Amino acid sequence: MSLENFFKPKSIAVIGASRHKGKIGYTIFKNLLTRYGKKVYPINPKAKSILGVKCYPSVLSIKERIDLAIIAVPAKIVPLVLEECGKKGIKNVVIITAGFSEVGNEAGEEKLIKIANKYDIRFIGPNTLGILDNYSNLDCIFVPEEKMKRPKKGNISFISQSGALAVALLDQVAKEGYGISKFISYGNATQTDESDLIEFLAKDKNTKVIAWYVEGIKNAKKLMKILKKVKKPTIAIKGGKTEEGKKAALSHTGSLAGSYEIYKGFFKQFGIIEVENLRELFLAAKALEYYGKNNGKRIGIITNGGGFGILTTDKVSTLKLKMAEFSEKTKKSLEKKLGYMINIRNPLDLLGDATTDRYKIALDTLMKDKNVDMIIMVLISQLPTLEKLKSIFEGIKIRKPVLLVSDCENKEIKQIEKKYRIPCFSYPEDAVIAAKAIA
């Protein structure tokens, strides 16, 4: 059974919907009601209506067909309402409720699996923050929008074993302007685990890049089988790498984090790009969203700030990328056009008084040089001689990845990012980390 049905149900029941603002069951119901645009039923035996919508005591009291149920009732009652979902013929269920194996209640979780098997139910959770799809607008994350900003539509899908981490991270990436396709907090991974999710996202047409926060893997054999077939770039950040971190992970999700060396080998074997920290996760994801993998590692640098050129070069060396050796043709052409002003070398320092014309010549030439796999273009847009930044890209065919280091808040830079599909980074080192991910 595909997971597709979780993301575009024609009707949804929110079991544990609440009338009280601030309650999880209120936030989930309100989000779905106001944003999803399809039929949403509140289930609550104590309420007559919620936000003007007729309330039902149980899913069994609804006559119409229900495609998806969101469960947000106390842990003790979850088996009961899951059973009712089964009887009602609901095949997809998200169990938000916590209080299962993560606090030692393995028995409760066994019950859920039994019921699900009996009725052929597919469920995500328990102990999840919820799921989000920016294409269908399905959003059952239990944190209200005034507390957690939602990221805009994009092509990165993010799956997370930790819920709270995802709350903070989604809010932050929303503020930084990254675009998300689907987000799935998979909690205890009781029935639907990382393997199922990666397999599903690998086929999802709105997902170009899979980003993953992982502490421990549920079923390594299953995952290996699936990863062999996954072609999409997948980035992982591993929680519990050090001895101290591992102990913390054990007490968090009960994950036996295992030796980090084993994970490292595992990631390498299956082409999973491992990053060092949460910022890098999204830097890498952004570059991969634009350019995919396997772009070669010979970097050409163009800059109007010598210092930025040097720091970029240092980072290229540190991350074991290569500084491109310009072709003879490139050298001659640049020498002829710019040699009276600047030194022709890599990094190509166009100097602090560089104009957009100078940039255009440099970009065009390196674009045609087969010795250059990727271009990192530092564009200190604040310098006085730079005007009409967009003109740099006009009429130039982007045949290879260009990573821009600039003031990403600048209006013109934002337009360049959109129109010419060139990703912008705020710091030179960030662009090199991004280049490393796509190399």
Added chain:
Amino acid sequence: MSLENFFKPKSIAVIGASRHKGKIGYTIFKNLLTRYGKKVYPINPKAKSILGVKCYPSVLSIKERIDLAIIAVPAKIVPLVLEECGKKGIKNVVIITAGFSEVGNEAGEEKLIKIANKYDIRFIGPNTLGILDNYSNLDCIFVPEEKMKRPKKGNISFISQSGALAVALLDQVAKEGYGISKFISYGNATQTDESDLIEFLAKDKNTKVIAWYVEGIKNAKKLMKILKKVKKPTIAIKGGKTEEGKKAALSHTGSLAGSYEIYKGFFKQFGIIEVENLRELFLAAKALEYYGKNNGKRIGIITNGGGFGILTTDKVSTLKLKMAEFSEKTKKSLEKKLGYMINIRNPLDLLGDATTDRYKIALDTLMKDKNVDMIIMVLISQLPTLEKLKSIFEGIKIRKPVLLVSDCENKEIKQIEKKYRIPCFSYPEDAVIAAKAIA
């Protein structure tokens, strides 16, 4: 002669002031005129007045005393106008103009030194972006405010060998909300070099932390002598660390970057905190501004997100800080107050439904524990159970550094930062990098 006079002159002449918007000489004059609040004279033989202020053909035509001259005329004319400054008795000069030793014009630079010696002039530059003092409001940076945002007032002073790098960086740190005391772009360091500036800033009462972008050191012996006396925390980022980066530095400022190992040893010997990249420069500076150096390296972590706790723990281990071992008293006290809900260990995971009361207990207890040198407090403010964040800190005496990992844009977090002097970081790894700098 102290450098103090550069930052609070009673009168300034802008030599090369221009009537034309977009010109460097226009920006400098306008900034000084509108923001500095003391007498500013435009010097330009072709103009009668600029922005309504009477213009003079030369400093020699001015009767009043001039304390500081800013020179922004073509390189060829600089010796001439510097001579005039000497005759006028001006003792402090900032030479913005480029086109000296950095392009092979060593002879021109020799001339400047000769003239300066003759008249006992102290000059900064040539080839500088300008200087800025947020306390006196002196700002002769040649980039207009609409292109480069100025950072707010604070206690970090930043000196940079590279000008363009500083433009991009100042703009970025302004957007990220860091506070700056003085900024000095020292360009070719012809007469006033890094040693002079560090010596001066070490005595400046508005400077608590010195941040430094360096490619090559002008005079190592002089610097060593000064650094022996400097007590203030100094952070450096070195451009040209790798072989490729060194070559680039040579072509940029003509700096013989030398072996990085030598620099590394040098930084270590004199207690200069070296950082890996530009973001870290200001993360470290922020922590040092709040707490200074030598705070011990045993970290206690409090969190409401298990994943964030794990990533913080991993980073603490990676950066060779220590996870604190809570005292018996702490363990007993926490066990009694919170043990029925949570595991008492470090990281102390207060769980996703943590309230401000739970945080208050945890913070107060760790604050009193002598085994804990610093506290990293992850506060995922987006989670629904957290209300009235400020109450966590009410009545608690901050006896040791607390580094907050939270949504730094949140209004209440901003108030906490200000009222209780607790610095906020957006990512857990950032807080650990900051902790490392003050450890």
